[in-house]
Amino acid sequence: MSESNSAATPTGADTSSADAGMVIIGGGLAGATAADTLRAEGYTGPVTIVAEEPEIPYQRPPLSKGFLAGKEGDDALLPYPASWYPEHDVTVRTGTAATAIDPAAHAVSLSDGSVLPYAKLLIATGALPRVIPFPGVELDGVHYFRSKADAVAMKELLSAGGHNLVMIGSGWIGMEIAATARELGNNVTLLGLEDVPLSVAIGKELGAVFAARHEEAGVRFVLPASAAEIKGDAGRVTGVVTTTGVTLPADLVIVAVGVVPNIALAKEAGLAIDNGIQVSGSLQSSDPDIFAAGDVANSLHPVTGAYARSEHWANAIAAGKVAARSMLGRDAVLDDIPYFYTDQFDLGMEYSGYGALTRDAELVVRGSLEKREFIAFWVLEGRVVAGMNVNIWDVQDAIKELIGSGRTVDTQALADPQIPLEAI
Ligand SMILES: Cc1cc2nc3c(=O)[nH]c(=O)nc-3n(C[C@H](O)[C@H](O)[C@H](O)COP(=O)(O)OP(=O)(O)OC[C@H]3O[C@@H](n4cnc5c(N)ncnc54)[C@H](O)[C@@H]3O)c2cc1C
Numbered sequence: 001m002s003e004s005n006s007a008a009t010p011t012g013a014d015t016s017s018a019d020a021g022m023v024i025i026g027g028g029l030a031g032a033t034a035a036d037t038l039r040a041e042g043y044t045g046p047v048t049i050v051a052e053e054p055e056i057p058y059q060r061p062p063l064s065k066g067f068l069a070g071k072e073g074d075d076a077l078l079p080y081p082a083s084w085y086p087e088h089d090v091t092v093r094t095g096t097a098a099t100a101i102d103p104a105a106h107a108v109s110l111s112d113g114s115v116l117p118y119a120k121l122l123i124a125t126g127a128l129p130r131v132i133p134f135p136g137v138e139l140d141g142v143h144y145f146r147s148k149a150d151a152v153a154m155k156e157l158l159s160a161g162g163h164n165l166v167m168i169g170s171g172w173i174g175m176e177i178a179a180t181a182r183e184l185g186n187n188v189t190l191l192g193l194e195d196v197p198l199s200v201a202i203g204k205e206l207g208a209v210f211a212a213r214h215e216e217a218g219v220r221f222v223l224p225a226s227a228a229e230i231k232g233d234a235g236r237v238t239g240v241v242t243t244t245g246v247t248l249p250a251d252l253v254i255v256a257v258g259v260v261p262n263i264a265l266a267k268e269a270g271l272a273i274d275n276g277i278q279v280s281g282s283l284q285s286s287d288p289d290i291f292a293a294g295d296v297a298n299s300l301h302p303v304t305g306a307y308a309r310s311e312h313w314a315n316a317i318a319a320g321k322v323a324a325r326s327m328l329g330r331d332a333v334l335d336d337i338p339y340f341y342t343d344q345f346d347l348g349m350e351y352s353g354y355g356a357l358t359r360d361a362e363l364v365v366r367g368s369l370e371k372r373e374f375i376a377f378w379v380l381e382g383r384v385v386a387g388m389n390v391n392i393w394d395v396q397d398a399i400k401e402l403i404g405s406g407r408t409v410d411t412q413a414l415a416d417p418q419i420p421l422e423a424i
Contacts, residue, residue, distance in 0.1 A: 019045035020117040022327055023108055025098040025265065026124035027051025029059045029313065030294025032079050033320025034122050034327075035090045041328055047090045048116060050108065052097040055148055056082055061313050063151035064176040065343050069183060070159055077148065101269035103287045120289050120327040123266055123277060124320070127259035127295040127311060134168070134255075136230030141237035142253045145177060157252060161185025164249050166240045168227050169256035170197035172342050175210060177254055179344040182217050189220045189248050191227060191240070201355065202388065206376055209369055209390065213345050222246055259311060261296045274298060276309045281333040282326040283319060291327055293319035302335045304354055312340035337400050346391075347372060352400050353386020361385055364411045367392060375399070382408035398422055
């Protein structure tokens, strides 16, 4: 992200005693990071996070990995310890939902009946699991997976092992939950719409690397397939009938078929919506005093010139910072190269780049797909537009430098592990 004009006194916010303050709707990573940045930038007025969940802000990536596996506890979830909020005079209203925004009155109505005024408002309401009305989805034993409460419930069940779990959805989260569930000793079958899992994101050749590792561990795939019906007995799930006509026994089903931006409040308030809350590069919405960040925001990227909505951890942090600076009237633009990561069994992966530009790009691999130690580059018109390292570490800075520089590269050199990335 870039920034400038870091004067000590915010220009866009009223810091007098009449300051109505900064209100953040959503106690996720984007909201918490924005609160931290407001204080770090010297803002001394009221900061309130309205957080619907009963938890102080937490981050979600461990939920499907170490937390679900029982290897990590609550501490791994907290971007800031509980003591941070009172120490920084940040009010977190947990268990309280914002129910309406009145942009003209600069006020937010809350589920406890109170009304909170704001000088500037950040909407960081994240995303919600996509709900598909499969027949039988209401049966006991059918779950979605987004929150800490979901992860706690699943951990309790899966840690005993021996369940017949059918995962509907073979995207990143479906694959991560499948890996963890299998490691905990459960029988896992994955349904997905692609021939090869993850191929929409990283292509068939690389998706196959992840699929092979899952199969090696005993995960079964039924592809391409979805659920035609979830079967039950006495209100409890007993199986899944696939669209390919296979009946899979199941006492547990997890639906992980993507997420949708949580735009209800913003839409009601009349903000511009298009695949999320539409915001500028500095994350300002169609109302100049309302900003949006994280999974809910569709922002204009200055490099690609296109709107993009990211559903990733690093974006929530970067966007939280930019939104806070913009709320303070400073120049800040979300221009980070998108980044995300995953862990599945012993496969660790990091990815940086512009996914939308990879479709027509040439795939260049440095290292060995068979050994599952490689860096994959997507090269479009001679330039690296994305790069992904699997079980090779400390190369993200070099990958981002290659992407960011926009220089033309020799693809033979790119594929040659003997040539340092910095020399390409
Ligand atoms: C299981 C799982 C694993 C993941 N793993 C990875 C990973 O490995 N790598 C990666 O890059 N990304 C991962 N992600 C994605 C990453 O967690 C998200 O991109 C990130 O959480 C987005 O942060 P956010 O603050 O925008 O939204 P959220 O984390 O969704 O937080 C939004 C918060 O707003 C609250 N809220 C909504 N509406 C209201 C309201 N009206 N009033 C008050 N509060 C409200 C919600 O309850 C929620 O707590 C994962 C996500 C999940 C679910």
